[in-house]
Amino acid sequence: MSGDRKLRQKDLDPARVAARDTLRAVRERDAYANLVLPKMLRDRKIEGRDAAFATELAYGTARAQGLLDAVIAAAAKRPVEEIDGPVLDVLRLGAYQLLRTRVGSHAAVSTSVDLVRSENGMGPSGFANAVLRKVSQKTEEMWVDELAPSPAEDLVGYLAFQYAHPRWIAEVFRDALGGSAGQLQAALAADDERPPVHLVARPGYITAEELALTSGGEEGDYSPYCVYLPGGDPGDVEAIREGYAGVQDEGSQLIARAVTVAEVADDSGRWLDMCAGPGGKAALIGALAEIDAACLDAIEVSKHRAELIRKVVNDLPVTIHVADARSSGLEPGYDRILLDAPCSGLGSLRRRPESRWRRTAADVEELVVLQKELLTEALRLVKPGGVVAYSTCSPHPAETTAVVADVRASVDGARQLDARPLVTVGKLGPELLGDGPHVQLWPHIHGTDAMFLAALTRD
Ligand SMILES: C[S@@+](CC[C@H](N)C(=O)[O-])C[C@H]1O[C@@H](n2cnc3c(N)ncnc32)[C@H](O)[C@@H]1O
Numbered sequence: 085m086s087g088d089r090k091l092r093q094k095d096l097d098p099a100r101v102a103a104r105d106t107l108r109a110v111r112e113r114d115a116y117a118n119l120v121l122p123k124m125l126r127d128r129k130i131e132g133r134d135a136a137f138a139t140e141l142a143y144g145t146a147r148a149q150g151l152l153d154a155v156i157a158a159a160a161k162r163p164v165e166e167i168d169g170p171v172l173d174v175l176r177l178g179a180y181q182l183l184r185t186r187v188g189s190h191a192a193v194s195t196s197v198d199l200v201r202s203e204n205g206m207g208p209s210g211f212a213n214a215v216l217r218k219v220s221q222k223t224e225e226m227w228v229d230e231l232a233p234s235p236a237e238d239l240v241g242y243l244a245f246q247y248a249h250p251r252w253i254a255e256v257f258r259d260a261l262g263g264s265a266g267q268l269q270a271a272l273a274a275d276d277e278r279p280p281v282h283l284v285a286r287p288g289y290i291t292a293e294e295l296a297l298t299s300g301g302e303e304g305d306y307s308p309y310c311v312y313l314p315g316g317d318p319g320d321v322e323a324i325r326e327g328y329a330g331v332q333d334e335g336s337q338l339i340a341r342a343v344t345v346a347e348v349a350d351d352s353g354r355w356l357d358m359c360a361g362p363g364g365k366a367a368l369i370g371a372l373a374e375i376d377a378a379c380l381d382a383i384e385v386s387k388h389r390a391e392l393i394r395k396v397v398n399d400l401p402v403t404i405h406v407a408d409a410r411s412s413g414l415e416p417g418y419d420r421i422l423l424d425a426p427c428s429g430l431g432s433l434r435r436r437p438e439s440r441w442r443r444t445a446a447d448v449e450e451l452v453v454l455q456k457e458l459l460t461e462a463l464r465l466v467k468p469g470g471v472v473a474y475s476t477c478s479p480h481p482a483e484t485t486a487v488v489a490d491v492r493a494s495v496d497g498a499r500q501l502d503a504r505p506l507v508t509v510g511k512l513g514p515e516l517l518g519d520g521p522h523v524q525l526w527p528h529i530h531g532t533d534a535m536f537l538a539a540l541t542r543d
Pocket residue numbers: 336358359360361362363364365366383384385386389407408409410424425426427477
């Protein structure tokens with residue numbers, strides 16, 4: 085390739101280059117977009133509107149990948165597997181801008197062609213130009229009408245295509261939502277949007293009111309510690325830099341709080357977080373433990389993730405144990421236990437842009453075995469009359485209600501409690517909490533991640 089046919093990197097738009105490089109890291113190294121991009125923006129000193137644009141492009145493209153690939157394949161008249169990876173990254177980025185942003189067609193096509201030309205030369209850039217021009221001839225709705233399964237014959241397939249979800253995940257959501265097509269559509273649509281940023285005000289350090297005032301955010305509707313941040317980089321919020329606040333979905337805050345408000349007779353202050361890394365809930369429970377003069381043991385099997393807990397619990401009364409929680413060696417008799425189990429993460433797909441295209445149904449089967457073993461151990465470690473809060477960041481019935489039913493039936497004296505009163509706070513009333521005894525939160529109903537909570541005890 086002769087140098088004169090290549091555009092120099094410095095002539096390219098830095099935001100689009102960062103988005104392209106993020107998509108490449110995701111494709112080539114199985115990287116996580118939400119870890120790669122923020123660091124890249126810092127390293128390259130991309131700030132303000134450019135940083136926001138790069139984020140929208142990288143995350144939006146990663147989320148919509150299945151839909152974009154179907155459109156690209158139709159426009160290119162070949163399966164995307166036959167397109168060179170680096171060219172495909174840019175085609176996805178270009179198609180995303182054309183179909184899902186207000187970027188003008190000319191700019192979306194020409195900047196993408198430039199990106200391809202800068203690395204791959206004239207031939208591939210001509211191909212990119214032809215494909216993206218074809219993509220630009222129809223709106224997203226027109227492409228969906230042309231390529232999605234017929235809604236009359238396959239409504240779940242149609243909705244999965246339209247809202248860029250793998251079909252198996254749409255089926256899981258349908259089952260978790262009791263089969264309602266309207267609910268499914270709303271759930272997939274909410275999951276297909278840019279997620280809101282929720283901050284947590286650490287109790288005893290700063291109130292939500294103070295955090296809202298100093299961050300320019302708004303107090304949350306449910307969690308007494310939550311602040312909704314309308315925009316900007318949470319890293320710029322002073323309370324976060326000082327460790328008085330953090331970034332945490334409001335649903336996770338409700339779960340952490342639920343463990344601490346459950347009624348437990350003669351609470352001796354021995355609390356346990358069985359799967360604590362990276363420490364979001366441990367930090368909130370730890371702050372509440374400090375107020376209640378309790379102590380929290382936090383178990384985490386991964387050393388690296390245990391280090392992350394250490395960074396957020398600072399001086400709180402939290403003791404970290406690097407161990408497998410199924411055989412930690414800790415003495416039974418805990419008053420309160422949180423088991424925030426390792427799970428498929430299907431409830432926070434909006435926050436992990438590429439994960440919906442990576443997860444498989446087979447992952448869930450393995451996790452369910454582990455979840456049951458962990459919950460059985462939690463019931464061994466809790467004192468009679470104590471509480472075990474079992475939570476997942478997944479609404480998958482196999483990981484939620486089925487795990488609880490199975491373990492409850494197999495452990496002598498285990499009983500399920502009504503979890504709804506534990507999250508009844510702020511504007512979160514019974515009318516939003518279903519029939520119980522468990523609680524299932526949803527982005528389209530509660531604005532939170534799709535967190536599940538069951539409360540159990542042992543006689
Ligand atoms: C859903 S995450 C917990 C998130 C955490 N509660 C928070 O709010 O930040 C599950 C954690 O369990 C850990 N884990 C997986 N298997 C485990 C085991 N057998 N024992 C202890 N921890 C385990 C994972 O490494 C992961 O950090």
